[in-house]
Amino acid sequence: xESVGLHLPTLSVQEGDNxxxxxxxxxSASDYxxxxxxxxxxxxxxxxxIRSNMDKRQGQRVTVLLNKTVKHLSLQIAATQPGDSAVYFxxxxxxxxxxxxxxxxxxxxxxxxxx
Amino acid sequence: NAGVxxxxxxxxxxxxxxxxxxxAQDMNHNSMYWYRQDPGMGLRLIYYSASEGTTDKGEVPNxxxxxxxxxxxxxxxxxxxxxxxxxxxxxxxxxxxxxxxPLHFGNGTRLTVx
Numbered sequence: 718x719e720s721v722g723l724h725l726p727t728l729s730v731q732e733g734d735n736x737x738x739x740x741x742x743x744x745s746a747s748d749y750x751x752x753x754x755x756x757x758x759x760x761x762x763x764x765x766x767i768r769s770n771m772d773k774r775q776g777q778r779v780t781v782l783l784n785k786t787v788k789h790l791s792l793q794i795a796a797t798q799p800g801d802s803a804v805y806f807x808x809x810x811x812x813x814x815x816x817x818x819x820x821x822x823x824x825x826x827x828x829x830x831x832x
Numbered sequence: 833n834a835g836v837x838x839x840x841x842x843x844x845x846x847x848x849x850x851x852x853x854x855x856a857q858d859m860n861h862n863s864m865y866w867y868r869q870d871p872g873m874g875l876r877l878i879y880y881s882a883s884e885g886t887t888d889k890g891e892v893p894n895x896x897x898x899x900x901x902x903x904x905x906x907x908x909x910x911x912x913x914x915x916x917x918x919x920x921x922x923x924x925x926x927x928x929x930x931x932x933x934p935l936h937f938g939n940g941t942r943l944t945v946x
Contacts, residue, residue, distance in 0.1 A: 751934050760836070760922050760937035761875070806874060820935065822874035 729829045736797045738826045740790040740807035749810035752781060752792045755825070756803045764792070764805075794828075802830045834858055836938035838923050844944045845913040853908040853941050855923030863926040864906035865890075865935060866898060868919040875922065881906055913945045 730736045742750075748769040753761035767774045767781045767790075774781050780793040790807050804825040839854045857864065862883050867875040877890030881900040895917060897909045906925075910917060920942050924935040 753937075758939070760924075760939045763934040763936065766934055820877070822876075824872060824874045 726824070727827045727829070729831060730797050732797060732799060732830055732832050734797055736792075736794040736801070736828060736830075738792045738794075738805050738807075738828065740792075740823055742788050742790065742807075742809050744809070745785070745788060747809040750781070750783060750790050751808045751810075751820075752779075752790075753806045753808065753822075754801075754803045755806065761806060797828075797830050799830045799832060802828055804828070836923055836925055836936055838921075838938035838941050840941060841939070842942045844946065845910075846946055847914060849913050850909065850911050851913065851943075852910075853921055853923075853943075854905070855907065855938060856905045857923075857925040857936070858904065859925060859927075859936065860903070861925035861927050861936070862903075863928065864900065865924040865926070866896070866906070866908045867922045867924065867937075868892065869922060869940075870919050878908065878921075910943075913943075915945045917943065918945045919943060 751766040752764040754764050755761045765774060765776045765779050765781050767783050772783050778795045782791045792805060794801055804827050806822050806825045808820050808822045810820055836857045843851060845851055865880040866878040868878055869875050876892050878892055878896050879887055879890050879898040881887045884900055884903045887898050887900055899907045920940045922937050922940050924937045926935045927933045
């Protein structure tokens with residue numbers, strides 16, 4: 718199976734709260750990680766990325782944390798809004814011996830924001 | 833900018849029929865990809881094209897063929913559709929070919945094979 722996975726398949730939060738979505742990976746050679754947001758009926762939308770030489774990166778209302786020791790990735794969303802309701806995927810750049818490498822996607826976490 | 837455009841948005845085929853899914857990007861990206869997404873699963877790579885003139889198999893290539901028509905366009909063909917190919921198909925493009933920059937996705941083609 719895929720090395721990229723998610724600890725929780727669903728997450729429900731109240732509007733205004735902070736959300737944390739987790740992701741585990743198994744290949745210590747992975748050096749690039751991406752978070753995507755997918756709304757119903759749409760394609761995945763890039764949110765934020767991080768390279769393995771960093772352990773934290775911030776965007777607008779989002780922060781990605783990378784813990785290489787335990788091979789764990791998380792996405793934090795500040796002041797979660799109803800528009801943040803979507804499925805969130807993590808993906809890793811993992812060259813498992815192929816000539817090009819491959820982007821592996823986790824199964825996703827459904828985030829639901831309640832008013 | 834439109835980004836990545838896929839056509840058609842929906843399609844119903846009977847087993848054995850053929851069809852081509854079209855994809856075009858206007859971001860001058862070098863690499864293009866076809867993924868399929870099945871319920872409860874992540875995206876799985878079917879084929880990719882690292883640059884114009886090259887194509888390679890991904891994780892699940894059986895039953896599909898691709899053509900990188902030019903830098904902008906990358907099509908996916910199902911020669912003889914099977915019910916197992918019922919899925920949502922996403923095309924994506926990327927600035928480089930080494931998975932070191934984010935991929936940009938279209939909004940998908942929802943295919944049902946009966």
